[in-house]
Amino acid sequence: MTASPPINPEVVNRPLVICGPSGTGKSTLLTSLFSSHPNTFGFSVSHTTRSPRPGEQNGKEYHFVRKDEFMDRVGKGEFLEWAEFGGNCYGTTFAALTALHPLRCILDIELQGVLQLIAKAPLQSPPLSPVFLFLSPPSIPTLKSRLSGRGTETDASIKKRLDAAKKELEYAQKGRYDVYVVNDDLEKAGMKLELVAMGWKGWEECGDKLPEMDLAELE
Numbered sequence: 001m002t003a004s005p006p007i008n009p010e011v012v013n014r015p016l017v018i019c020g021p022s023g024t025g026k027s028t029l030l031t032s033l034f035s036s037h038p039n040t041f042g043f044s045v046s047h048t049t050r051s052p053r054p055g056e057q058n059g060k061e062y063h064f065v066r067k068d069e070f071m072d073r074v075g076k077g078e079f080l081e082w083a084e085f086g087g088n089c090y091g092t093t094f095a096a097l098t099a100l101h102p103l104r105c106i107l108d109i110e111l112q113g114v115l116q117l118i119a120k121a122p123l124q125s126p127p128l129s130p131v132f133l134f135l136s137p138p139s140i141p142t143l144k145s146r147l148s149g150r151g152t153e154t155d156a157s158i159k160k161r162l163d164a165a166k167k168e169l170e171y172a173q174k175g176r177y178d179v180y181v182v183n184d185d186l187e188k189a190g191m192k193l194e195l196v197a198m199g200w201k202g203w204e205e206c207g208d209k210l211p212e213m214d215l216a217e218l219e
């Protein structure tokens with residue numbers, strides 16, 4: 001068996017930003033990518049103003065900070081992106097990203113964060129300019145059945161996620177992402193994610209076409 005080529009050194013310094021509706025399969029695919037390529041990728045540790053849940057350690061799952069400190073650091077321009085959800089702030093600092101070097105940073109973030117990064121991208125020097133990947137469900141009924149099938153969400157939380165999915169898919173339809181991957185067949189989607197994440201030859205053209213979806217089905 002021939003060993004697969006190592007990560008392309010040209011993409012190591014470009015963070016990979018993954019966005020997609022909740023339930024599309026981001027965690028499933030990333031877990032598999034990380035286990036196939038240990039010590040290759042790093043997840044940046046976000047800052048949050050929410051309280052730690054039992055078992056969460058400061059600096060591991062999140063850096064837990066008070067809101068005044070968070071906003072002070074936002075004012076100082078320390079955040080690459082940040083957003084507020086349900087009264088709590090979440091964000092990624094430049095320092096959290098650079099701390100991962102030489103691992104390639106993967107960011108699994110919400111649309112608000114993606115929009116901030118896309119707005120800033122032309123201002124970044126090439127090594128910091130992210131690659132933006134949108135992971136799409138094959139259809140809306142499939143997205144709904146994956147979300148409810150996961151068994152982790154209440155009806156209210158499913159509704160919130162589907163509302164967010166509508167905005168995410170609306171934005172995705174504008175074609176601003178560098179690569180679109182449809183998570184229909186897990187193995188095929190995993191191979192495409194691997195190609196993009198490793199920056200192997202062909203990564204820029206391996207994407208799928210975004211499926212036609214009637215977003216009214218999300219209402």
Ligand SMILES: Nc1ncnc2c1ncn2[C@@H]1O[C@H](COP(=O)(O)OP(=O)(O)OP(=O)(O)O)[C@@H](O)[C@H]1O
Nearest residue numbers: 021022023024025026027028146150183184185186
């Ligand atoms: N290609 C696939 N075919 C069938 N089921 C899948 C596929 N990909 C993921 N799933 C299933 O869909 C459900 C949602 O996947 P997952 O939890 O990875 O989504 P997610 O995008 O990370 O969601 P969140 O943003 O809420 O964390 C899981 O139960 C997972 O096993």
